[in-house]
Amino acid sequence: MKIRFVGAAHEVTGSCHLVEVGNITFLVDCGMKQGPDIYEEQELDVDASKIDYVLVTHAHIDHSGLLPLLYAHGFRGEIFATTATCNLCDIMLKDSAHIQMSEAEWKNRRARRSGKEEITPLYNMEDAENVLEHFVACDYHKIIDICDELSIRFYDAGHLLGSSSIEVWLKEDGVKKKVVFSGDIGHGNKPLIRDPEFIDEADYVLIESTYGDRVHSFPSDFAKSLAETIQNTLSKGGNLVIPAFSVGRTQELLYFIRRIKEERMLSDMQDFEVYVDSPLSVEATNIFNMNVEDCYDDEALSIVRSGGNPIKFDGLKVSVTPEESKMINMESTPKVIISASGMCEAGRIRHHLKHNLWRSECTILFVGYQVVGTLGHTLLNGAKEVRLFGETINVNARIENMPGISGHADRNMLLEWISKFKSPTKVFVVHGEDGVCDNFAMDIRNMYGFDAYAPYMGDEFDLINGKQTRVGARVVRTKKKTGSKASSNVYARLLSAGKRLLSAIERSEGMANKDLAKFADQINSLVDKWEK
Numbered sequence: 001m002k003i004r005f006v007g008a009a010h011e012v013t014g015s016c017h018l019v020e021v022g023n024i025t026f027l028v029d030c031g032m033k034q035g036p037d038i039y040e041e042q043e044l045d046v047d048a049s050k051i052d053y054v055l056v057t058h059a060h061i062d063h064s065g066l067l068p069l070l071y072a073h074g075f076r077g078e079i080f081a082t083t084a085t086c087n088l089c090d091i092m093l094k095d096s097a098h099i100q101m102s103e104a105e106w107k108n109r110r111a112r113r114s115g116k117e118e119i120t121p122l123y124n125m126e127d128a129e130n131v132l133e134h135f136v137a138c139d140y141h142k143i144i145d146i147c148d149e150l151s152i153r154f155y156d157a158g159h160l161l162g163s164s165s166i167e168v169w170l171k172e173d174g175v176k177k178k179v180v181f182s183g184d185i186g187h188g189n190k191p192l193i194r195d196p197e198f199i200d201e202a203d204y205v206l207i208e209s210t211y212g213d214r215v216h217s218f219p220s221d222f223a224k225s226l227a228e229t230i231q232n233t234l235s236k237g238g239n240l241v242i243p244a245f246s247v248g249r250t251q252e253l254l255y256f257i258r259r260i261k262e263e264r265m266l267s268d269m270q271d272f273e274v275y276v277d278s279p280l281s282v283e284a285t286n287i288f289n290m291n292v293e294d295c296y297d298d299e300a301l302s303i304v305r306s307g308g309n310p311i312k313f314d315g316l317k318v319s320v321t322p323e324e325s326k327m328i329n330m331e332s333t334p335k336v337i338i339s340a341s342g343m344c345e346a347g348r349i350r351h352h353l354k355h356n357l358w359r360s361e362c363t364i365l366f367v368g369y370q371v372v373g374t375l376g377h378t379l380l381n382g383a384k385e386v387r388l389f390g391e392t393i394n395v396n397a398r399i400e401n402m403p404g405i406s407g408h409a410d411r412n413m414l415l416e417w418i419s420k421f422k423s424p425t426k427v428f429v430v431h432g433e434d435g436v437c438d439n440f441a442m443d444i445r446n447m448y449g450f451d452a453y454a455p456y457m458g459d460e461f462d463l464i465n466g467k468q469t470r471v472g473a474r475v476v477r478t479k480k481k482t483g484s485k486a487s488s489n490v491y492a493r494l495l496s497a498g499k500r501l502l503s504a505i506e507r508s509e510g511m512a513n514k515d516l517a518k519f520a521d522q523i524n525s526l527v528d529k530w531e532k
């Protein structure tokens with residue numbers, strides 16, 4: 001009975017944990033690492049054909065995005081997830097396959113022109129469609145006996161529609177242990193979906209730590225601030241353009257806009273039109289509408305029960321085809337346009353920026369975190385002009401920032417979540433930047449006396465006695481900067497050499513002191529040489 005940390009160990013993305021119990025091997029999440037230009041270099045650190053099951057906490061790509069690759073490498077088992085997660089994975093994994101294929105095609109066109117080597121996409125649409133056949137839709141709160149060794153139960157994690165924390169019961173040679181995987185935990189008070197649920201018993205707990213070092217502060221009333229921006233922009237005859245992630249953030253915006261209309265916050269322009277222009281957003285909105293009973297909070301449910309829909313209102317228009325999308329900027333009535341991607345790196349939002357950025361009466365409103373290097377970040381930092389579709393576009397529109405409701409719990413909420421456990425044997429802190437996860441583990445130790453530790457990639461623990469059985473590489477994976485794929489492959493070679501050294505050190509335990517001292521001297525002189 002063992003757990004091995006395969007992903008999201010000392011980093012935020014690429015969640016993946018491997019558990020062995022009896023003759024069964026399963027994964028909890030199989031996520032993609034995210035960041036600029038790292039997609040084609042991802043690999044699976046597990047033998048896919050030996051995996052019997054996968055449990056998926058939620059549909060975000062950093063938790064589900066490598067499932068098609070797992071299939072391509074031979075996985076044929078069952079994948080357990082909540083019904084809403086299954087629904088969302090259906091659109092998100094296909095969308096991800098589409099992105100892999102079109103990026104590879106774009107890069108290969110350039111490669112052919114410059115005589116460079118072509119790349120193959122990480123996975124294709126067929127892999128995504130095939131792996132989707134393996135999903136088993138589960139209800140929240142029901143114990144599911146998967147096999148003799150393994151039973152599970154999903155609790156709401158309040159982070160995204162369908163998101164879950166998973167209770168896992170393991171049985172081996174008459175010994176039973178319970179492990180709880182937090183998944184990503186929401187902050188509570190999120191529109192539409194329920195607050196995170198607490199669990200109080202476990203032998204082992206894995207907890208995320210994305211914001212383990214931060215306390216959130218939110219605007220007191222997001223709808224009111226949004227109403228002011230809509231009023232200021234539309235009354236000048238301009239459009240309000242909102243870049244937003246298709247799944248989650250777009251539906252939250254619809255919820256707030258419905259409130260603005262319902263509560264008549266803009267009495268003189270109640271009939272304003274709102275366009276959702278992203279096929280994925282439209283599909284995701286449909287999935288929200290399909291999972292009302294299982295996933296909505298009391299407030300959203302009461303709207304539904306009184307015959308309404310919390311993400312629908314008069315004046316809401318959706319566009320799916322490219323022709324419908326083009327029409328939005330053809331006619332001149334001031335309107336709200338919500339489109340993806342949320343950081344303006346791809347998708348139809350770029351067309352809306354091209355048509356609206358140069359107009360001083362328009363506003364571009366950011367409602368989510370913008371990673372350094374993205375067009376969204378560039379605009380927020382006051383760029384005077386940007387390049388879009390080969391054209392230079394002046395930035396005359398107002399650029400506003402209104403961080404909404406975060407998808408992740410802050411430090412206080414995470415501490416509250418972990419504090420509910422009575423006396424776990426060990427707490428593993430995952431899904432946090434290097435430093436953040438270590439500090440958060442220290443806080444848990446100091447505040448609650450739990451044996452908390454932030455594991456590294458490759459670390460392995462015996463779940464029967466709680467002892468570490470394998471030490472992973474103490475190397476934090478860094479994002480690829482610049483340079484060719486060849487140079488990063490050479491770097492990977494160096495990393496593997498480092499891992500080999502570490503395992504040689506582990507095996508040397510018990511050797512004669514004279515040999516150990518010699519080994520240590522040789523390592524030190526090697527490191528001295530390379531650190532000069």
Ligand SMILES: [Zn+2]
Binds near residue numbers: 058159160184
């Ligand atoms: Zn997530």
Ligand SMILES: [Zn+2]
Binds near residue numbers: 012013015060062431
């Ligand atoms: Zn995550």
